[in-house]
Each structure stands twice: as C-alpha cells, then as structure tokens.
Amino acid sequence: MTARHLFKTAIKALKSHKSRSFLTILGIVIGITAIILVMSIGQGAQDLILSQIQGLGSKTIVVIPGREPTGPSDVAQVFSDSLKERDLNLISRKENVPNADKIVPVVFGGESIAYGNETYRATVLGGAADVFEIFDIYPAEGVAFTESDVRSRQAYAVIGSKVKDELFGGDEAIGQRIKIKEKNFRVIGILPQKGQVSFFNFDEIVLVPYTSAQDSLFGIKYFHRLIISADTEENIPRVVEDLQATLRNSHNITDIEKDDFFVQTQADLAMRIGTVTSILTLLLVSVAAISLVVGGIGIMNIMLVAVTERTREIGLRKALGAANRDILRQF
Incomplete structure (x- = not known):
C-alpha cells in the first residue's frame, strides 16, 4: 500500500464524516489560536507598560512613603505621611545627596474641575517647577509655573489637552479661571498631547504648584512622592544609598527593617512589573492550553471511534494478507 493510496483513503474517510472532521480540526485550531493570541496580548501589554514606565527616564528614582508592601495586605502601608518638608530640605542639600540633579516633591489626587457649566474629573498633580523637566513635558501654549510661583503659593494651573477640550472646547483657555474644590486657579499653560507617562495620563491632568495643592486642595503637610533625577545612570546606586x-x-x-519609606528605581519597577506580567501571561497560556488538550482528546476519541467502526474492514484486510504495519499506517 503506497503513501499516495493511504493519503487518498484518509481524504475519503474525512469526506465521509464532514461534520466530525470539521469539529475535530476546529478544536485544534481554536486551541492553537488561543495560545498565540494570549502570548501576543501578554507580551504587548508588558511592552506597553514598560515603555510608559521608561518614559519617566532611566535616571529617575522615586521615594515612596510607608513600608514597602510585600503582599496585598501591606498595600495600605504605602499611604503614609512620613515624607515631610524637612525631608525635602535635607535631601536637597548637596552634602547629603551630591549626585542628585533634580528633586521634585509630588502630591496628587482625583478632583472635579469646573469651568462655567462644564465639569471634568481629572488628576490634580502638585509639583515643583522641575516637574515639567522630570516628566519631559512642557506647555504647548502659555507658560509653566516657576519656582517663585511655588514658593509664593500661586493658584496657577497647567492643564492637559483633554481637560482643555472638555472644559473649553474651541474657546481660549489661557488666562481663564477654573475651579478645583471651589478654589479658583488661573490657567497659564496647556500641555501637548502626551498620553501616559509612568502612572499619570498627562492628557487628563491639571498641574499646579505643590504648595498650593497642599494648602488649598488636599489640606496636607506631607508628600505622596519624592521624585529624584540622578546626574548619571552610573550614580543611581549611590543616590539611592544617600x-x-x-x-x-x-x-x-x-x-532598616523599620523603614517608613522605600526607594524605587525605574529598573526595579520595570523588573517587578515584568515579573508580574510574565506570571499572568503564563497563567493565561496555561488556560488556553486546556483548549488545545481538549481538542487533542477529541481527536483521540474520533480515532478510537473510527477504528471501532471499521473493525470488520480491518478483519477483511488482514484476511486478504494485510500486515499489522499496513493497518497501522492506514489509521
């Protein structure tokens, strides 16, 4: 029995049971497709998240208040008031952290922004004047607030492109006053379309001096983050130690076990997120692989049924001199 004859016999058998053959092949196709899609989506999500993190800059270091969480039950420890103005003053001294290039205190929260009859919920980010350089984004229209504005607690706001569109539409926004928590802030700048950088969407953000945010909006005397830029990548470990x-x-x-803060570099964050996304991708691939296994079991069942249905044919072939090898090749 030649390979050509065996192939023709197999095609004939498939055609005689079209529905059964279609469903069997479909199970395998779905399983393989699911695995490929899940792996592609997982890798794409990981690349997207890492690119957003890296948008903050490879030399950036973030100090977060609270004990570093080791599990879901520790997440609340992150929300602490341990970073104060005194800490900012100390790390701003060159003798304490000589290799720090920029130091930006940050406070943030979600608030409703109002102008006239329009309202839009956005992230209010209070920072120092260097916040624009740290995040590498500058106003496309108007100006940024200065260190003098921060010290004098000016009620100035630089708004994201989507905030501008939602509140003002096509009207002029520069010089207008918006309300945040019933406090008036004058719009002095509009950011270009930037999208996500680290954990902030700069299209849906309102940047204000951190002093104004602390006093007028959040009523706090501490910082949610301290963002530091090292002078060189090689000096990052030294800056962290300092x-x-x-x-x-x-x-x-x-x-050190009683630290009420933790220091995180971009490399640390990228590694952690990469580990988490890899585990999630592996989990999803495992689930998708079940479809492939089910499809394989389906094929095994169909093969068993095919052999059972053709028992008489097998007996006839053996009676006519077919060897076991020939029967095996046929199936």
Missing part, C-alpha cells in the same frame, strides 16, 4: 541614609537619619531609624 537618600536612604539621609531619610533614616531624619526619621531616627536605626533598624
């Missing part, structure tokens, strides 16, 4: 030493001294901490 930050930890300075803050531990400021907080009278002698046991």
